Amino acid sequence: MKYLAVAALFAAAAVPAFAADGEIDNVKCSMCDGWNKPQKPFRIFGNAWYVGTTELSAVLLTGPKGHILLDGALPQSAPLIAASIKEAGYDIEDVKLIVNSHPHYDHAGGIPALQRMSGARVAASPASAKVLRDGEVGPDDPQFDPKGNTRIDPLKKVAIVRDRETLYIGPISVTAHMTPGHTPGSTTWSFRACEADGHCKTIVYADSLNPVSTNGFHYTGDRNRPDISTSFRDSIRKVASLKCDIVISVHPGFTDTMGKLASRTDAENTFVDVEGCRDYAADARKRLEKRIATELAEKGK
Numbered sequence: 001m002k003y004l005a006v007a008a009l010f011a012a013a014a015v016p017a018f019a020a021d022g023e024i025d026n027v028k029c030s031m032c033d034g035w036n037k038p039q040k041p042f043r044i045f046g047n048a049w050y051v052g053t054t055e056l057s058a059v060l061l062t063g064p065k066g067h068i069l070l071d072g073a074l075p076q077s078a079p080l081i082a083a084s085i086k087e088a089g090y091d092i093e094d095v096k097l098i099v100n101s102h103p104h105y106d107h108a109g110g111i112p113a114l115q116r117m118s119g120a121r122v123a124a125s126p127a128s129a130k131v132l133r134d135g136e137v138g139p140d141d142p143q144f145d146p147k148g149n150t151r152i153d154p155l156k157k158v159a160i161v162r163d164r165e166t167l168y169i170g171p172i173s174v175t176a177h178m179t180p181g182h183t184p185g186s187t188t189w190s191f192r193a194c195e196a197d198g199h200c201k202t203i204v205y206a207d208s209l210n211p212v213s214t215n216g217f218h219y220t221g222d223r224n225r226p227d228i229s230t231s232f233r234d235s236i237r238k239v240a241s242l243k244c245d246i247v248i249s250v251h252p253g254f255t256d257t258m259g260k261l262a263s264r265t266d267a268e269n270t271f272v273d274v275e276g277c278r279d280y281a282a283d284a285r286k287r288l289e290k291r292i293a294t295e296l297a298e299k300g301k
């Protein structure tokens with residue numbers, strides 16, 4: 001495994017140079033190096049592949065008329081994702097559509113470079129599309145930092161996707177489910193992945209439902225911002241109610257992606273778990289309720 005991970009790293013160097021002057025091909029953060037360790041690509045089920053890094057998910061749904069890529073991780077993840085697509089046996093130039101969970105630098109930072117390599121169309125929710133075009137989050141984002149946000153390369157063109165809209169590339173498709181809370185434009189995606197024998201499963205690519213913010217942000221609202229705790233709760237409920245045979249969260253650790261991979265056998269695909277989305281949502285609900293209780297206690301002082 002270790003050798004293959006190193007091989008993937010070298011394969012990345014063979015990808016044509018994509019970072020022209022002024023383009024953001026690397027961001028620094030305390031967690032970034034740990035998140036960005038190479039991961040050998042693996043089939044999740046049927047035509048769905050995990051092509052992300054060890055701690056940042058990216059999923060490739062392959063099809064005869066072109067492929068769909070969900071997320072691009074960090075800017076510095078882009079060559080690793082391109083190498084993983086190649087190692088899985090596919091061509092980055094056949095990626096026709098890239099969609100995003102939420103536009104923070106650790107999930108969208110690699111999208112501009114992957115878009116340049118593939119020529120793919122990029123689609124996102126209205127709020128996320130604005131961030132992707134601006135290259136940074138706005139003050140409505142819980143992690144907005146008035147002293148300076150972590151910027152990503154701005155994208156010139158981002159198509160808008162609406163709640164429950166399905167985007168097709170030939171016979172394959174992904175459906176958007178707006179799940180605001182972690183960011184205003186947060187989007188959970190669902191799609192059917194199928195084996196060659198026609199056996200299919202519904203995979204949910206679940207956006208973060210984690211109430212993480214910069215200091216001073218209140219999900220319960222304040223003088224400057226509306227209460228978003230209700231819509232956040234609704235998002236969690238929505239994820240719990242989705243048809244869901246397999247859940248993959250944007251941070252693989254939240255749904256134990258690597259643990260499921262390690263325990264998978266020929267007899268049992270441990271990714272298949274019809275309770276996966278409900279379990280993921282139940283964990284998120286606990287974190288959100290704890291956060292809301294803290295905020296209300298502070299306000300009561």
Ligand SMILES: [Zn+2]
Binds near residue numbers: 104182208
């Ligand atoms: Zn985030």
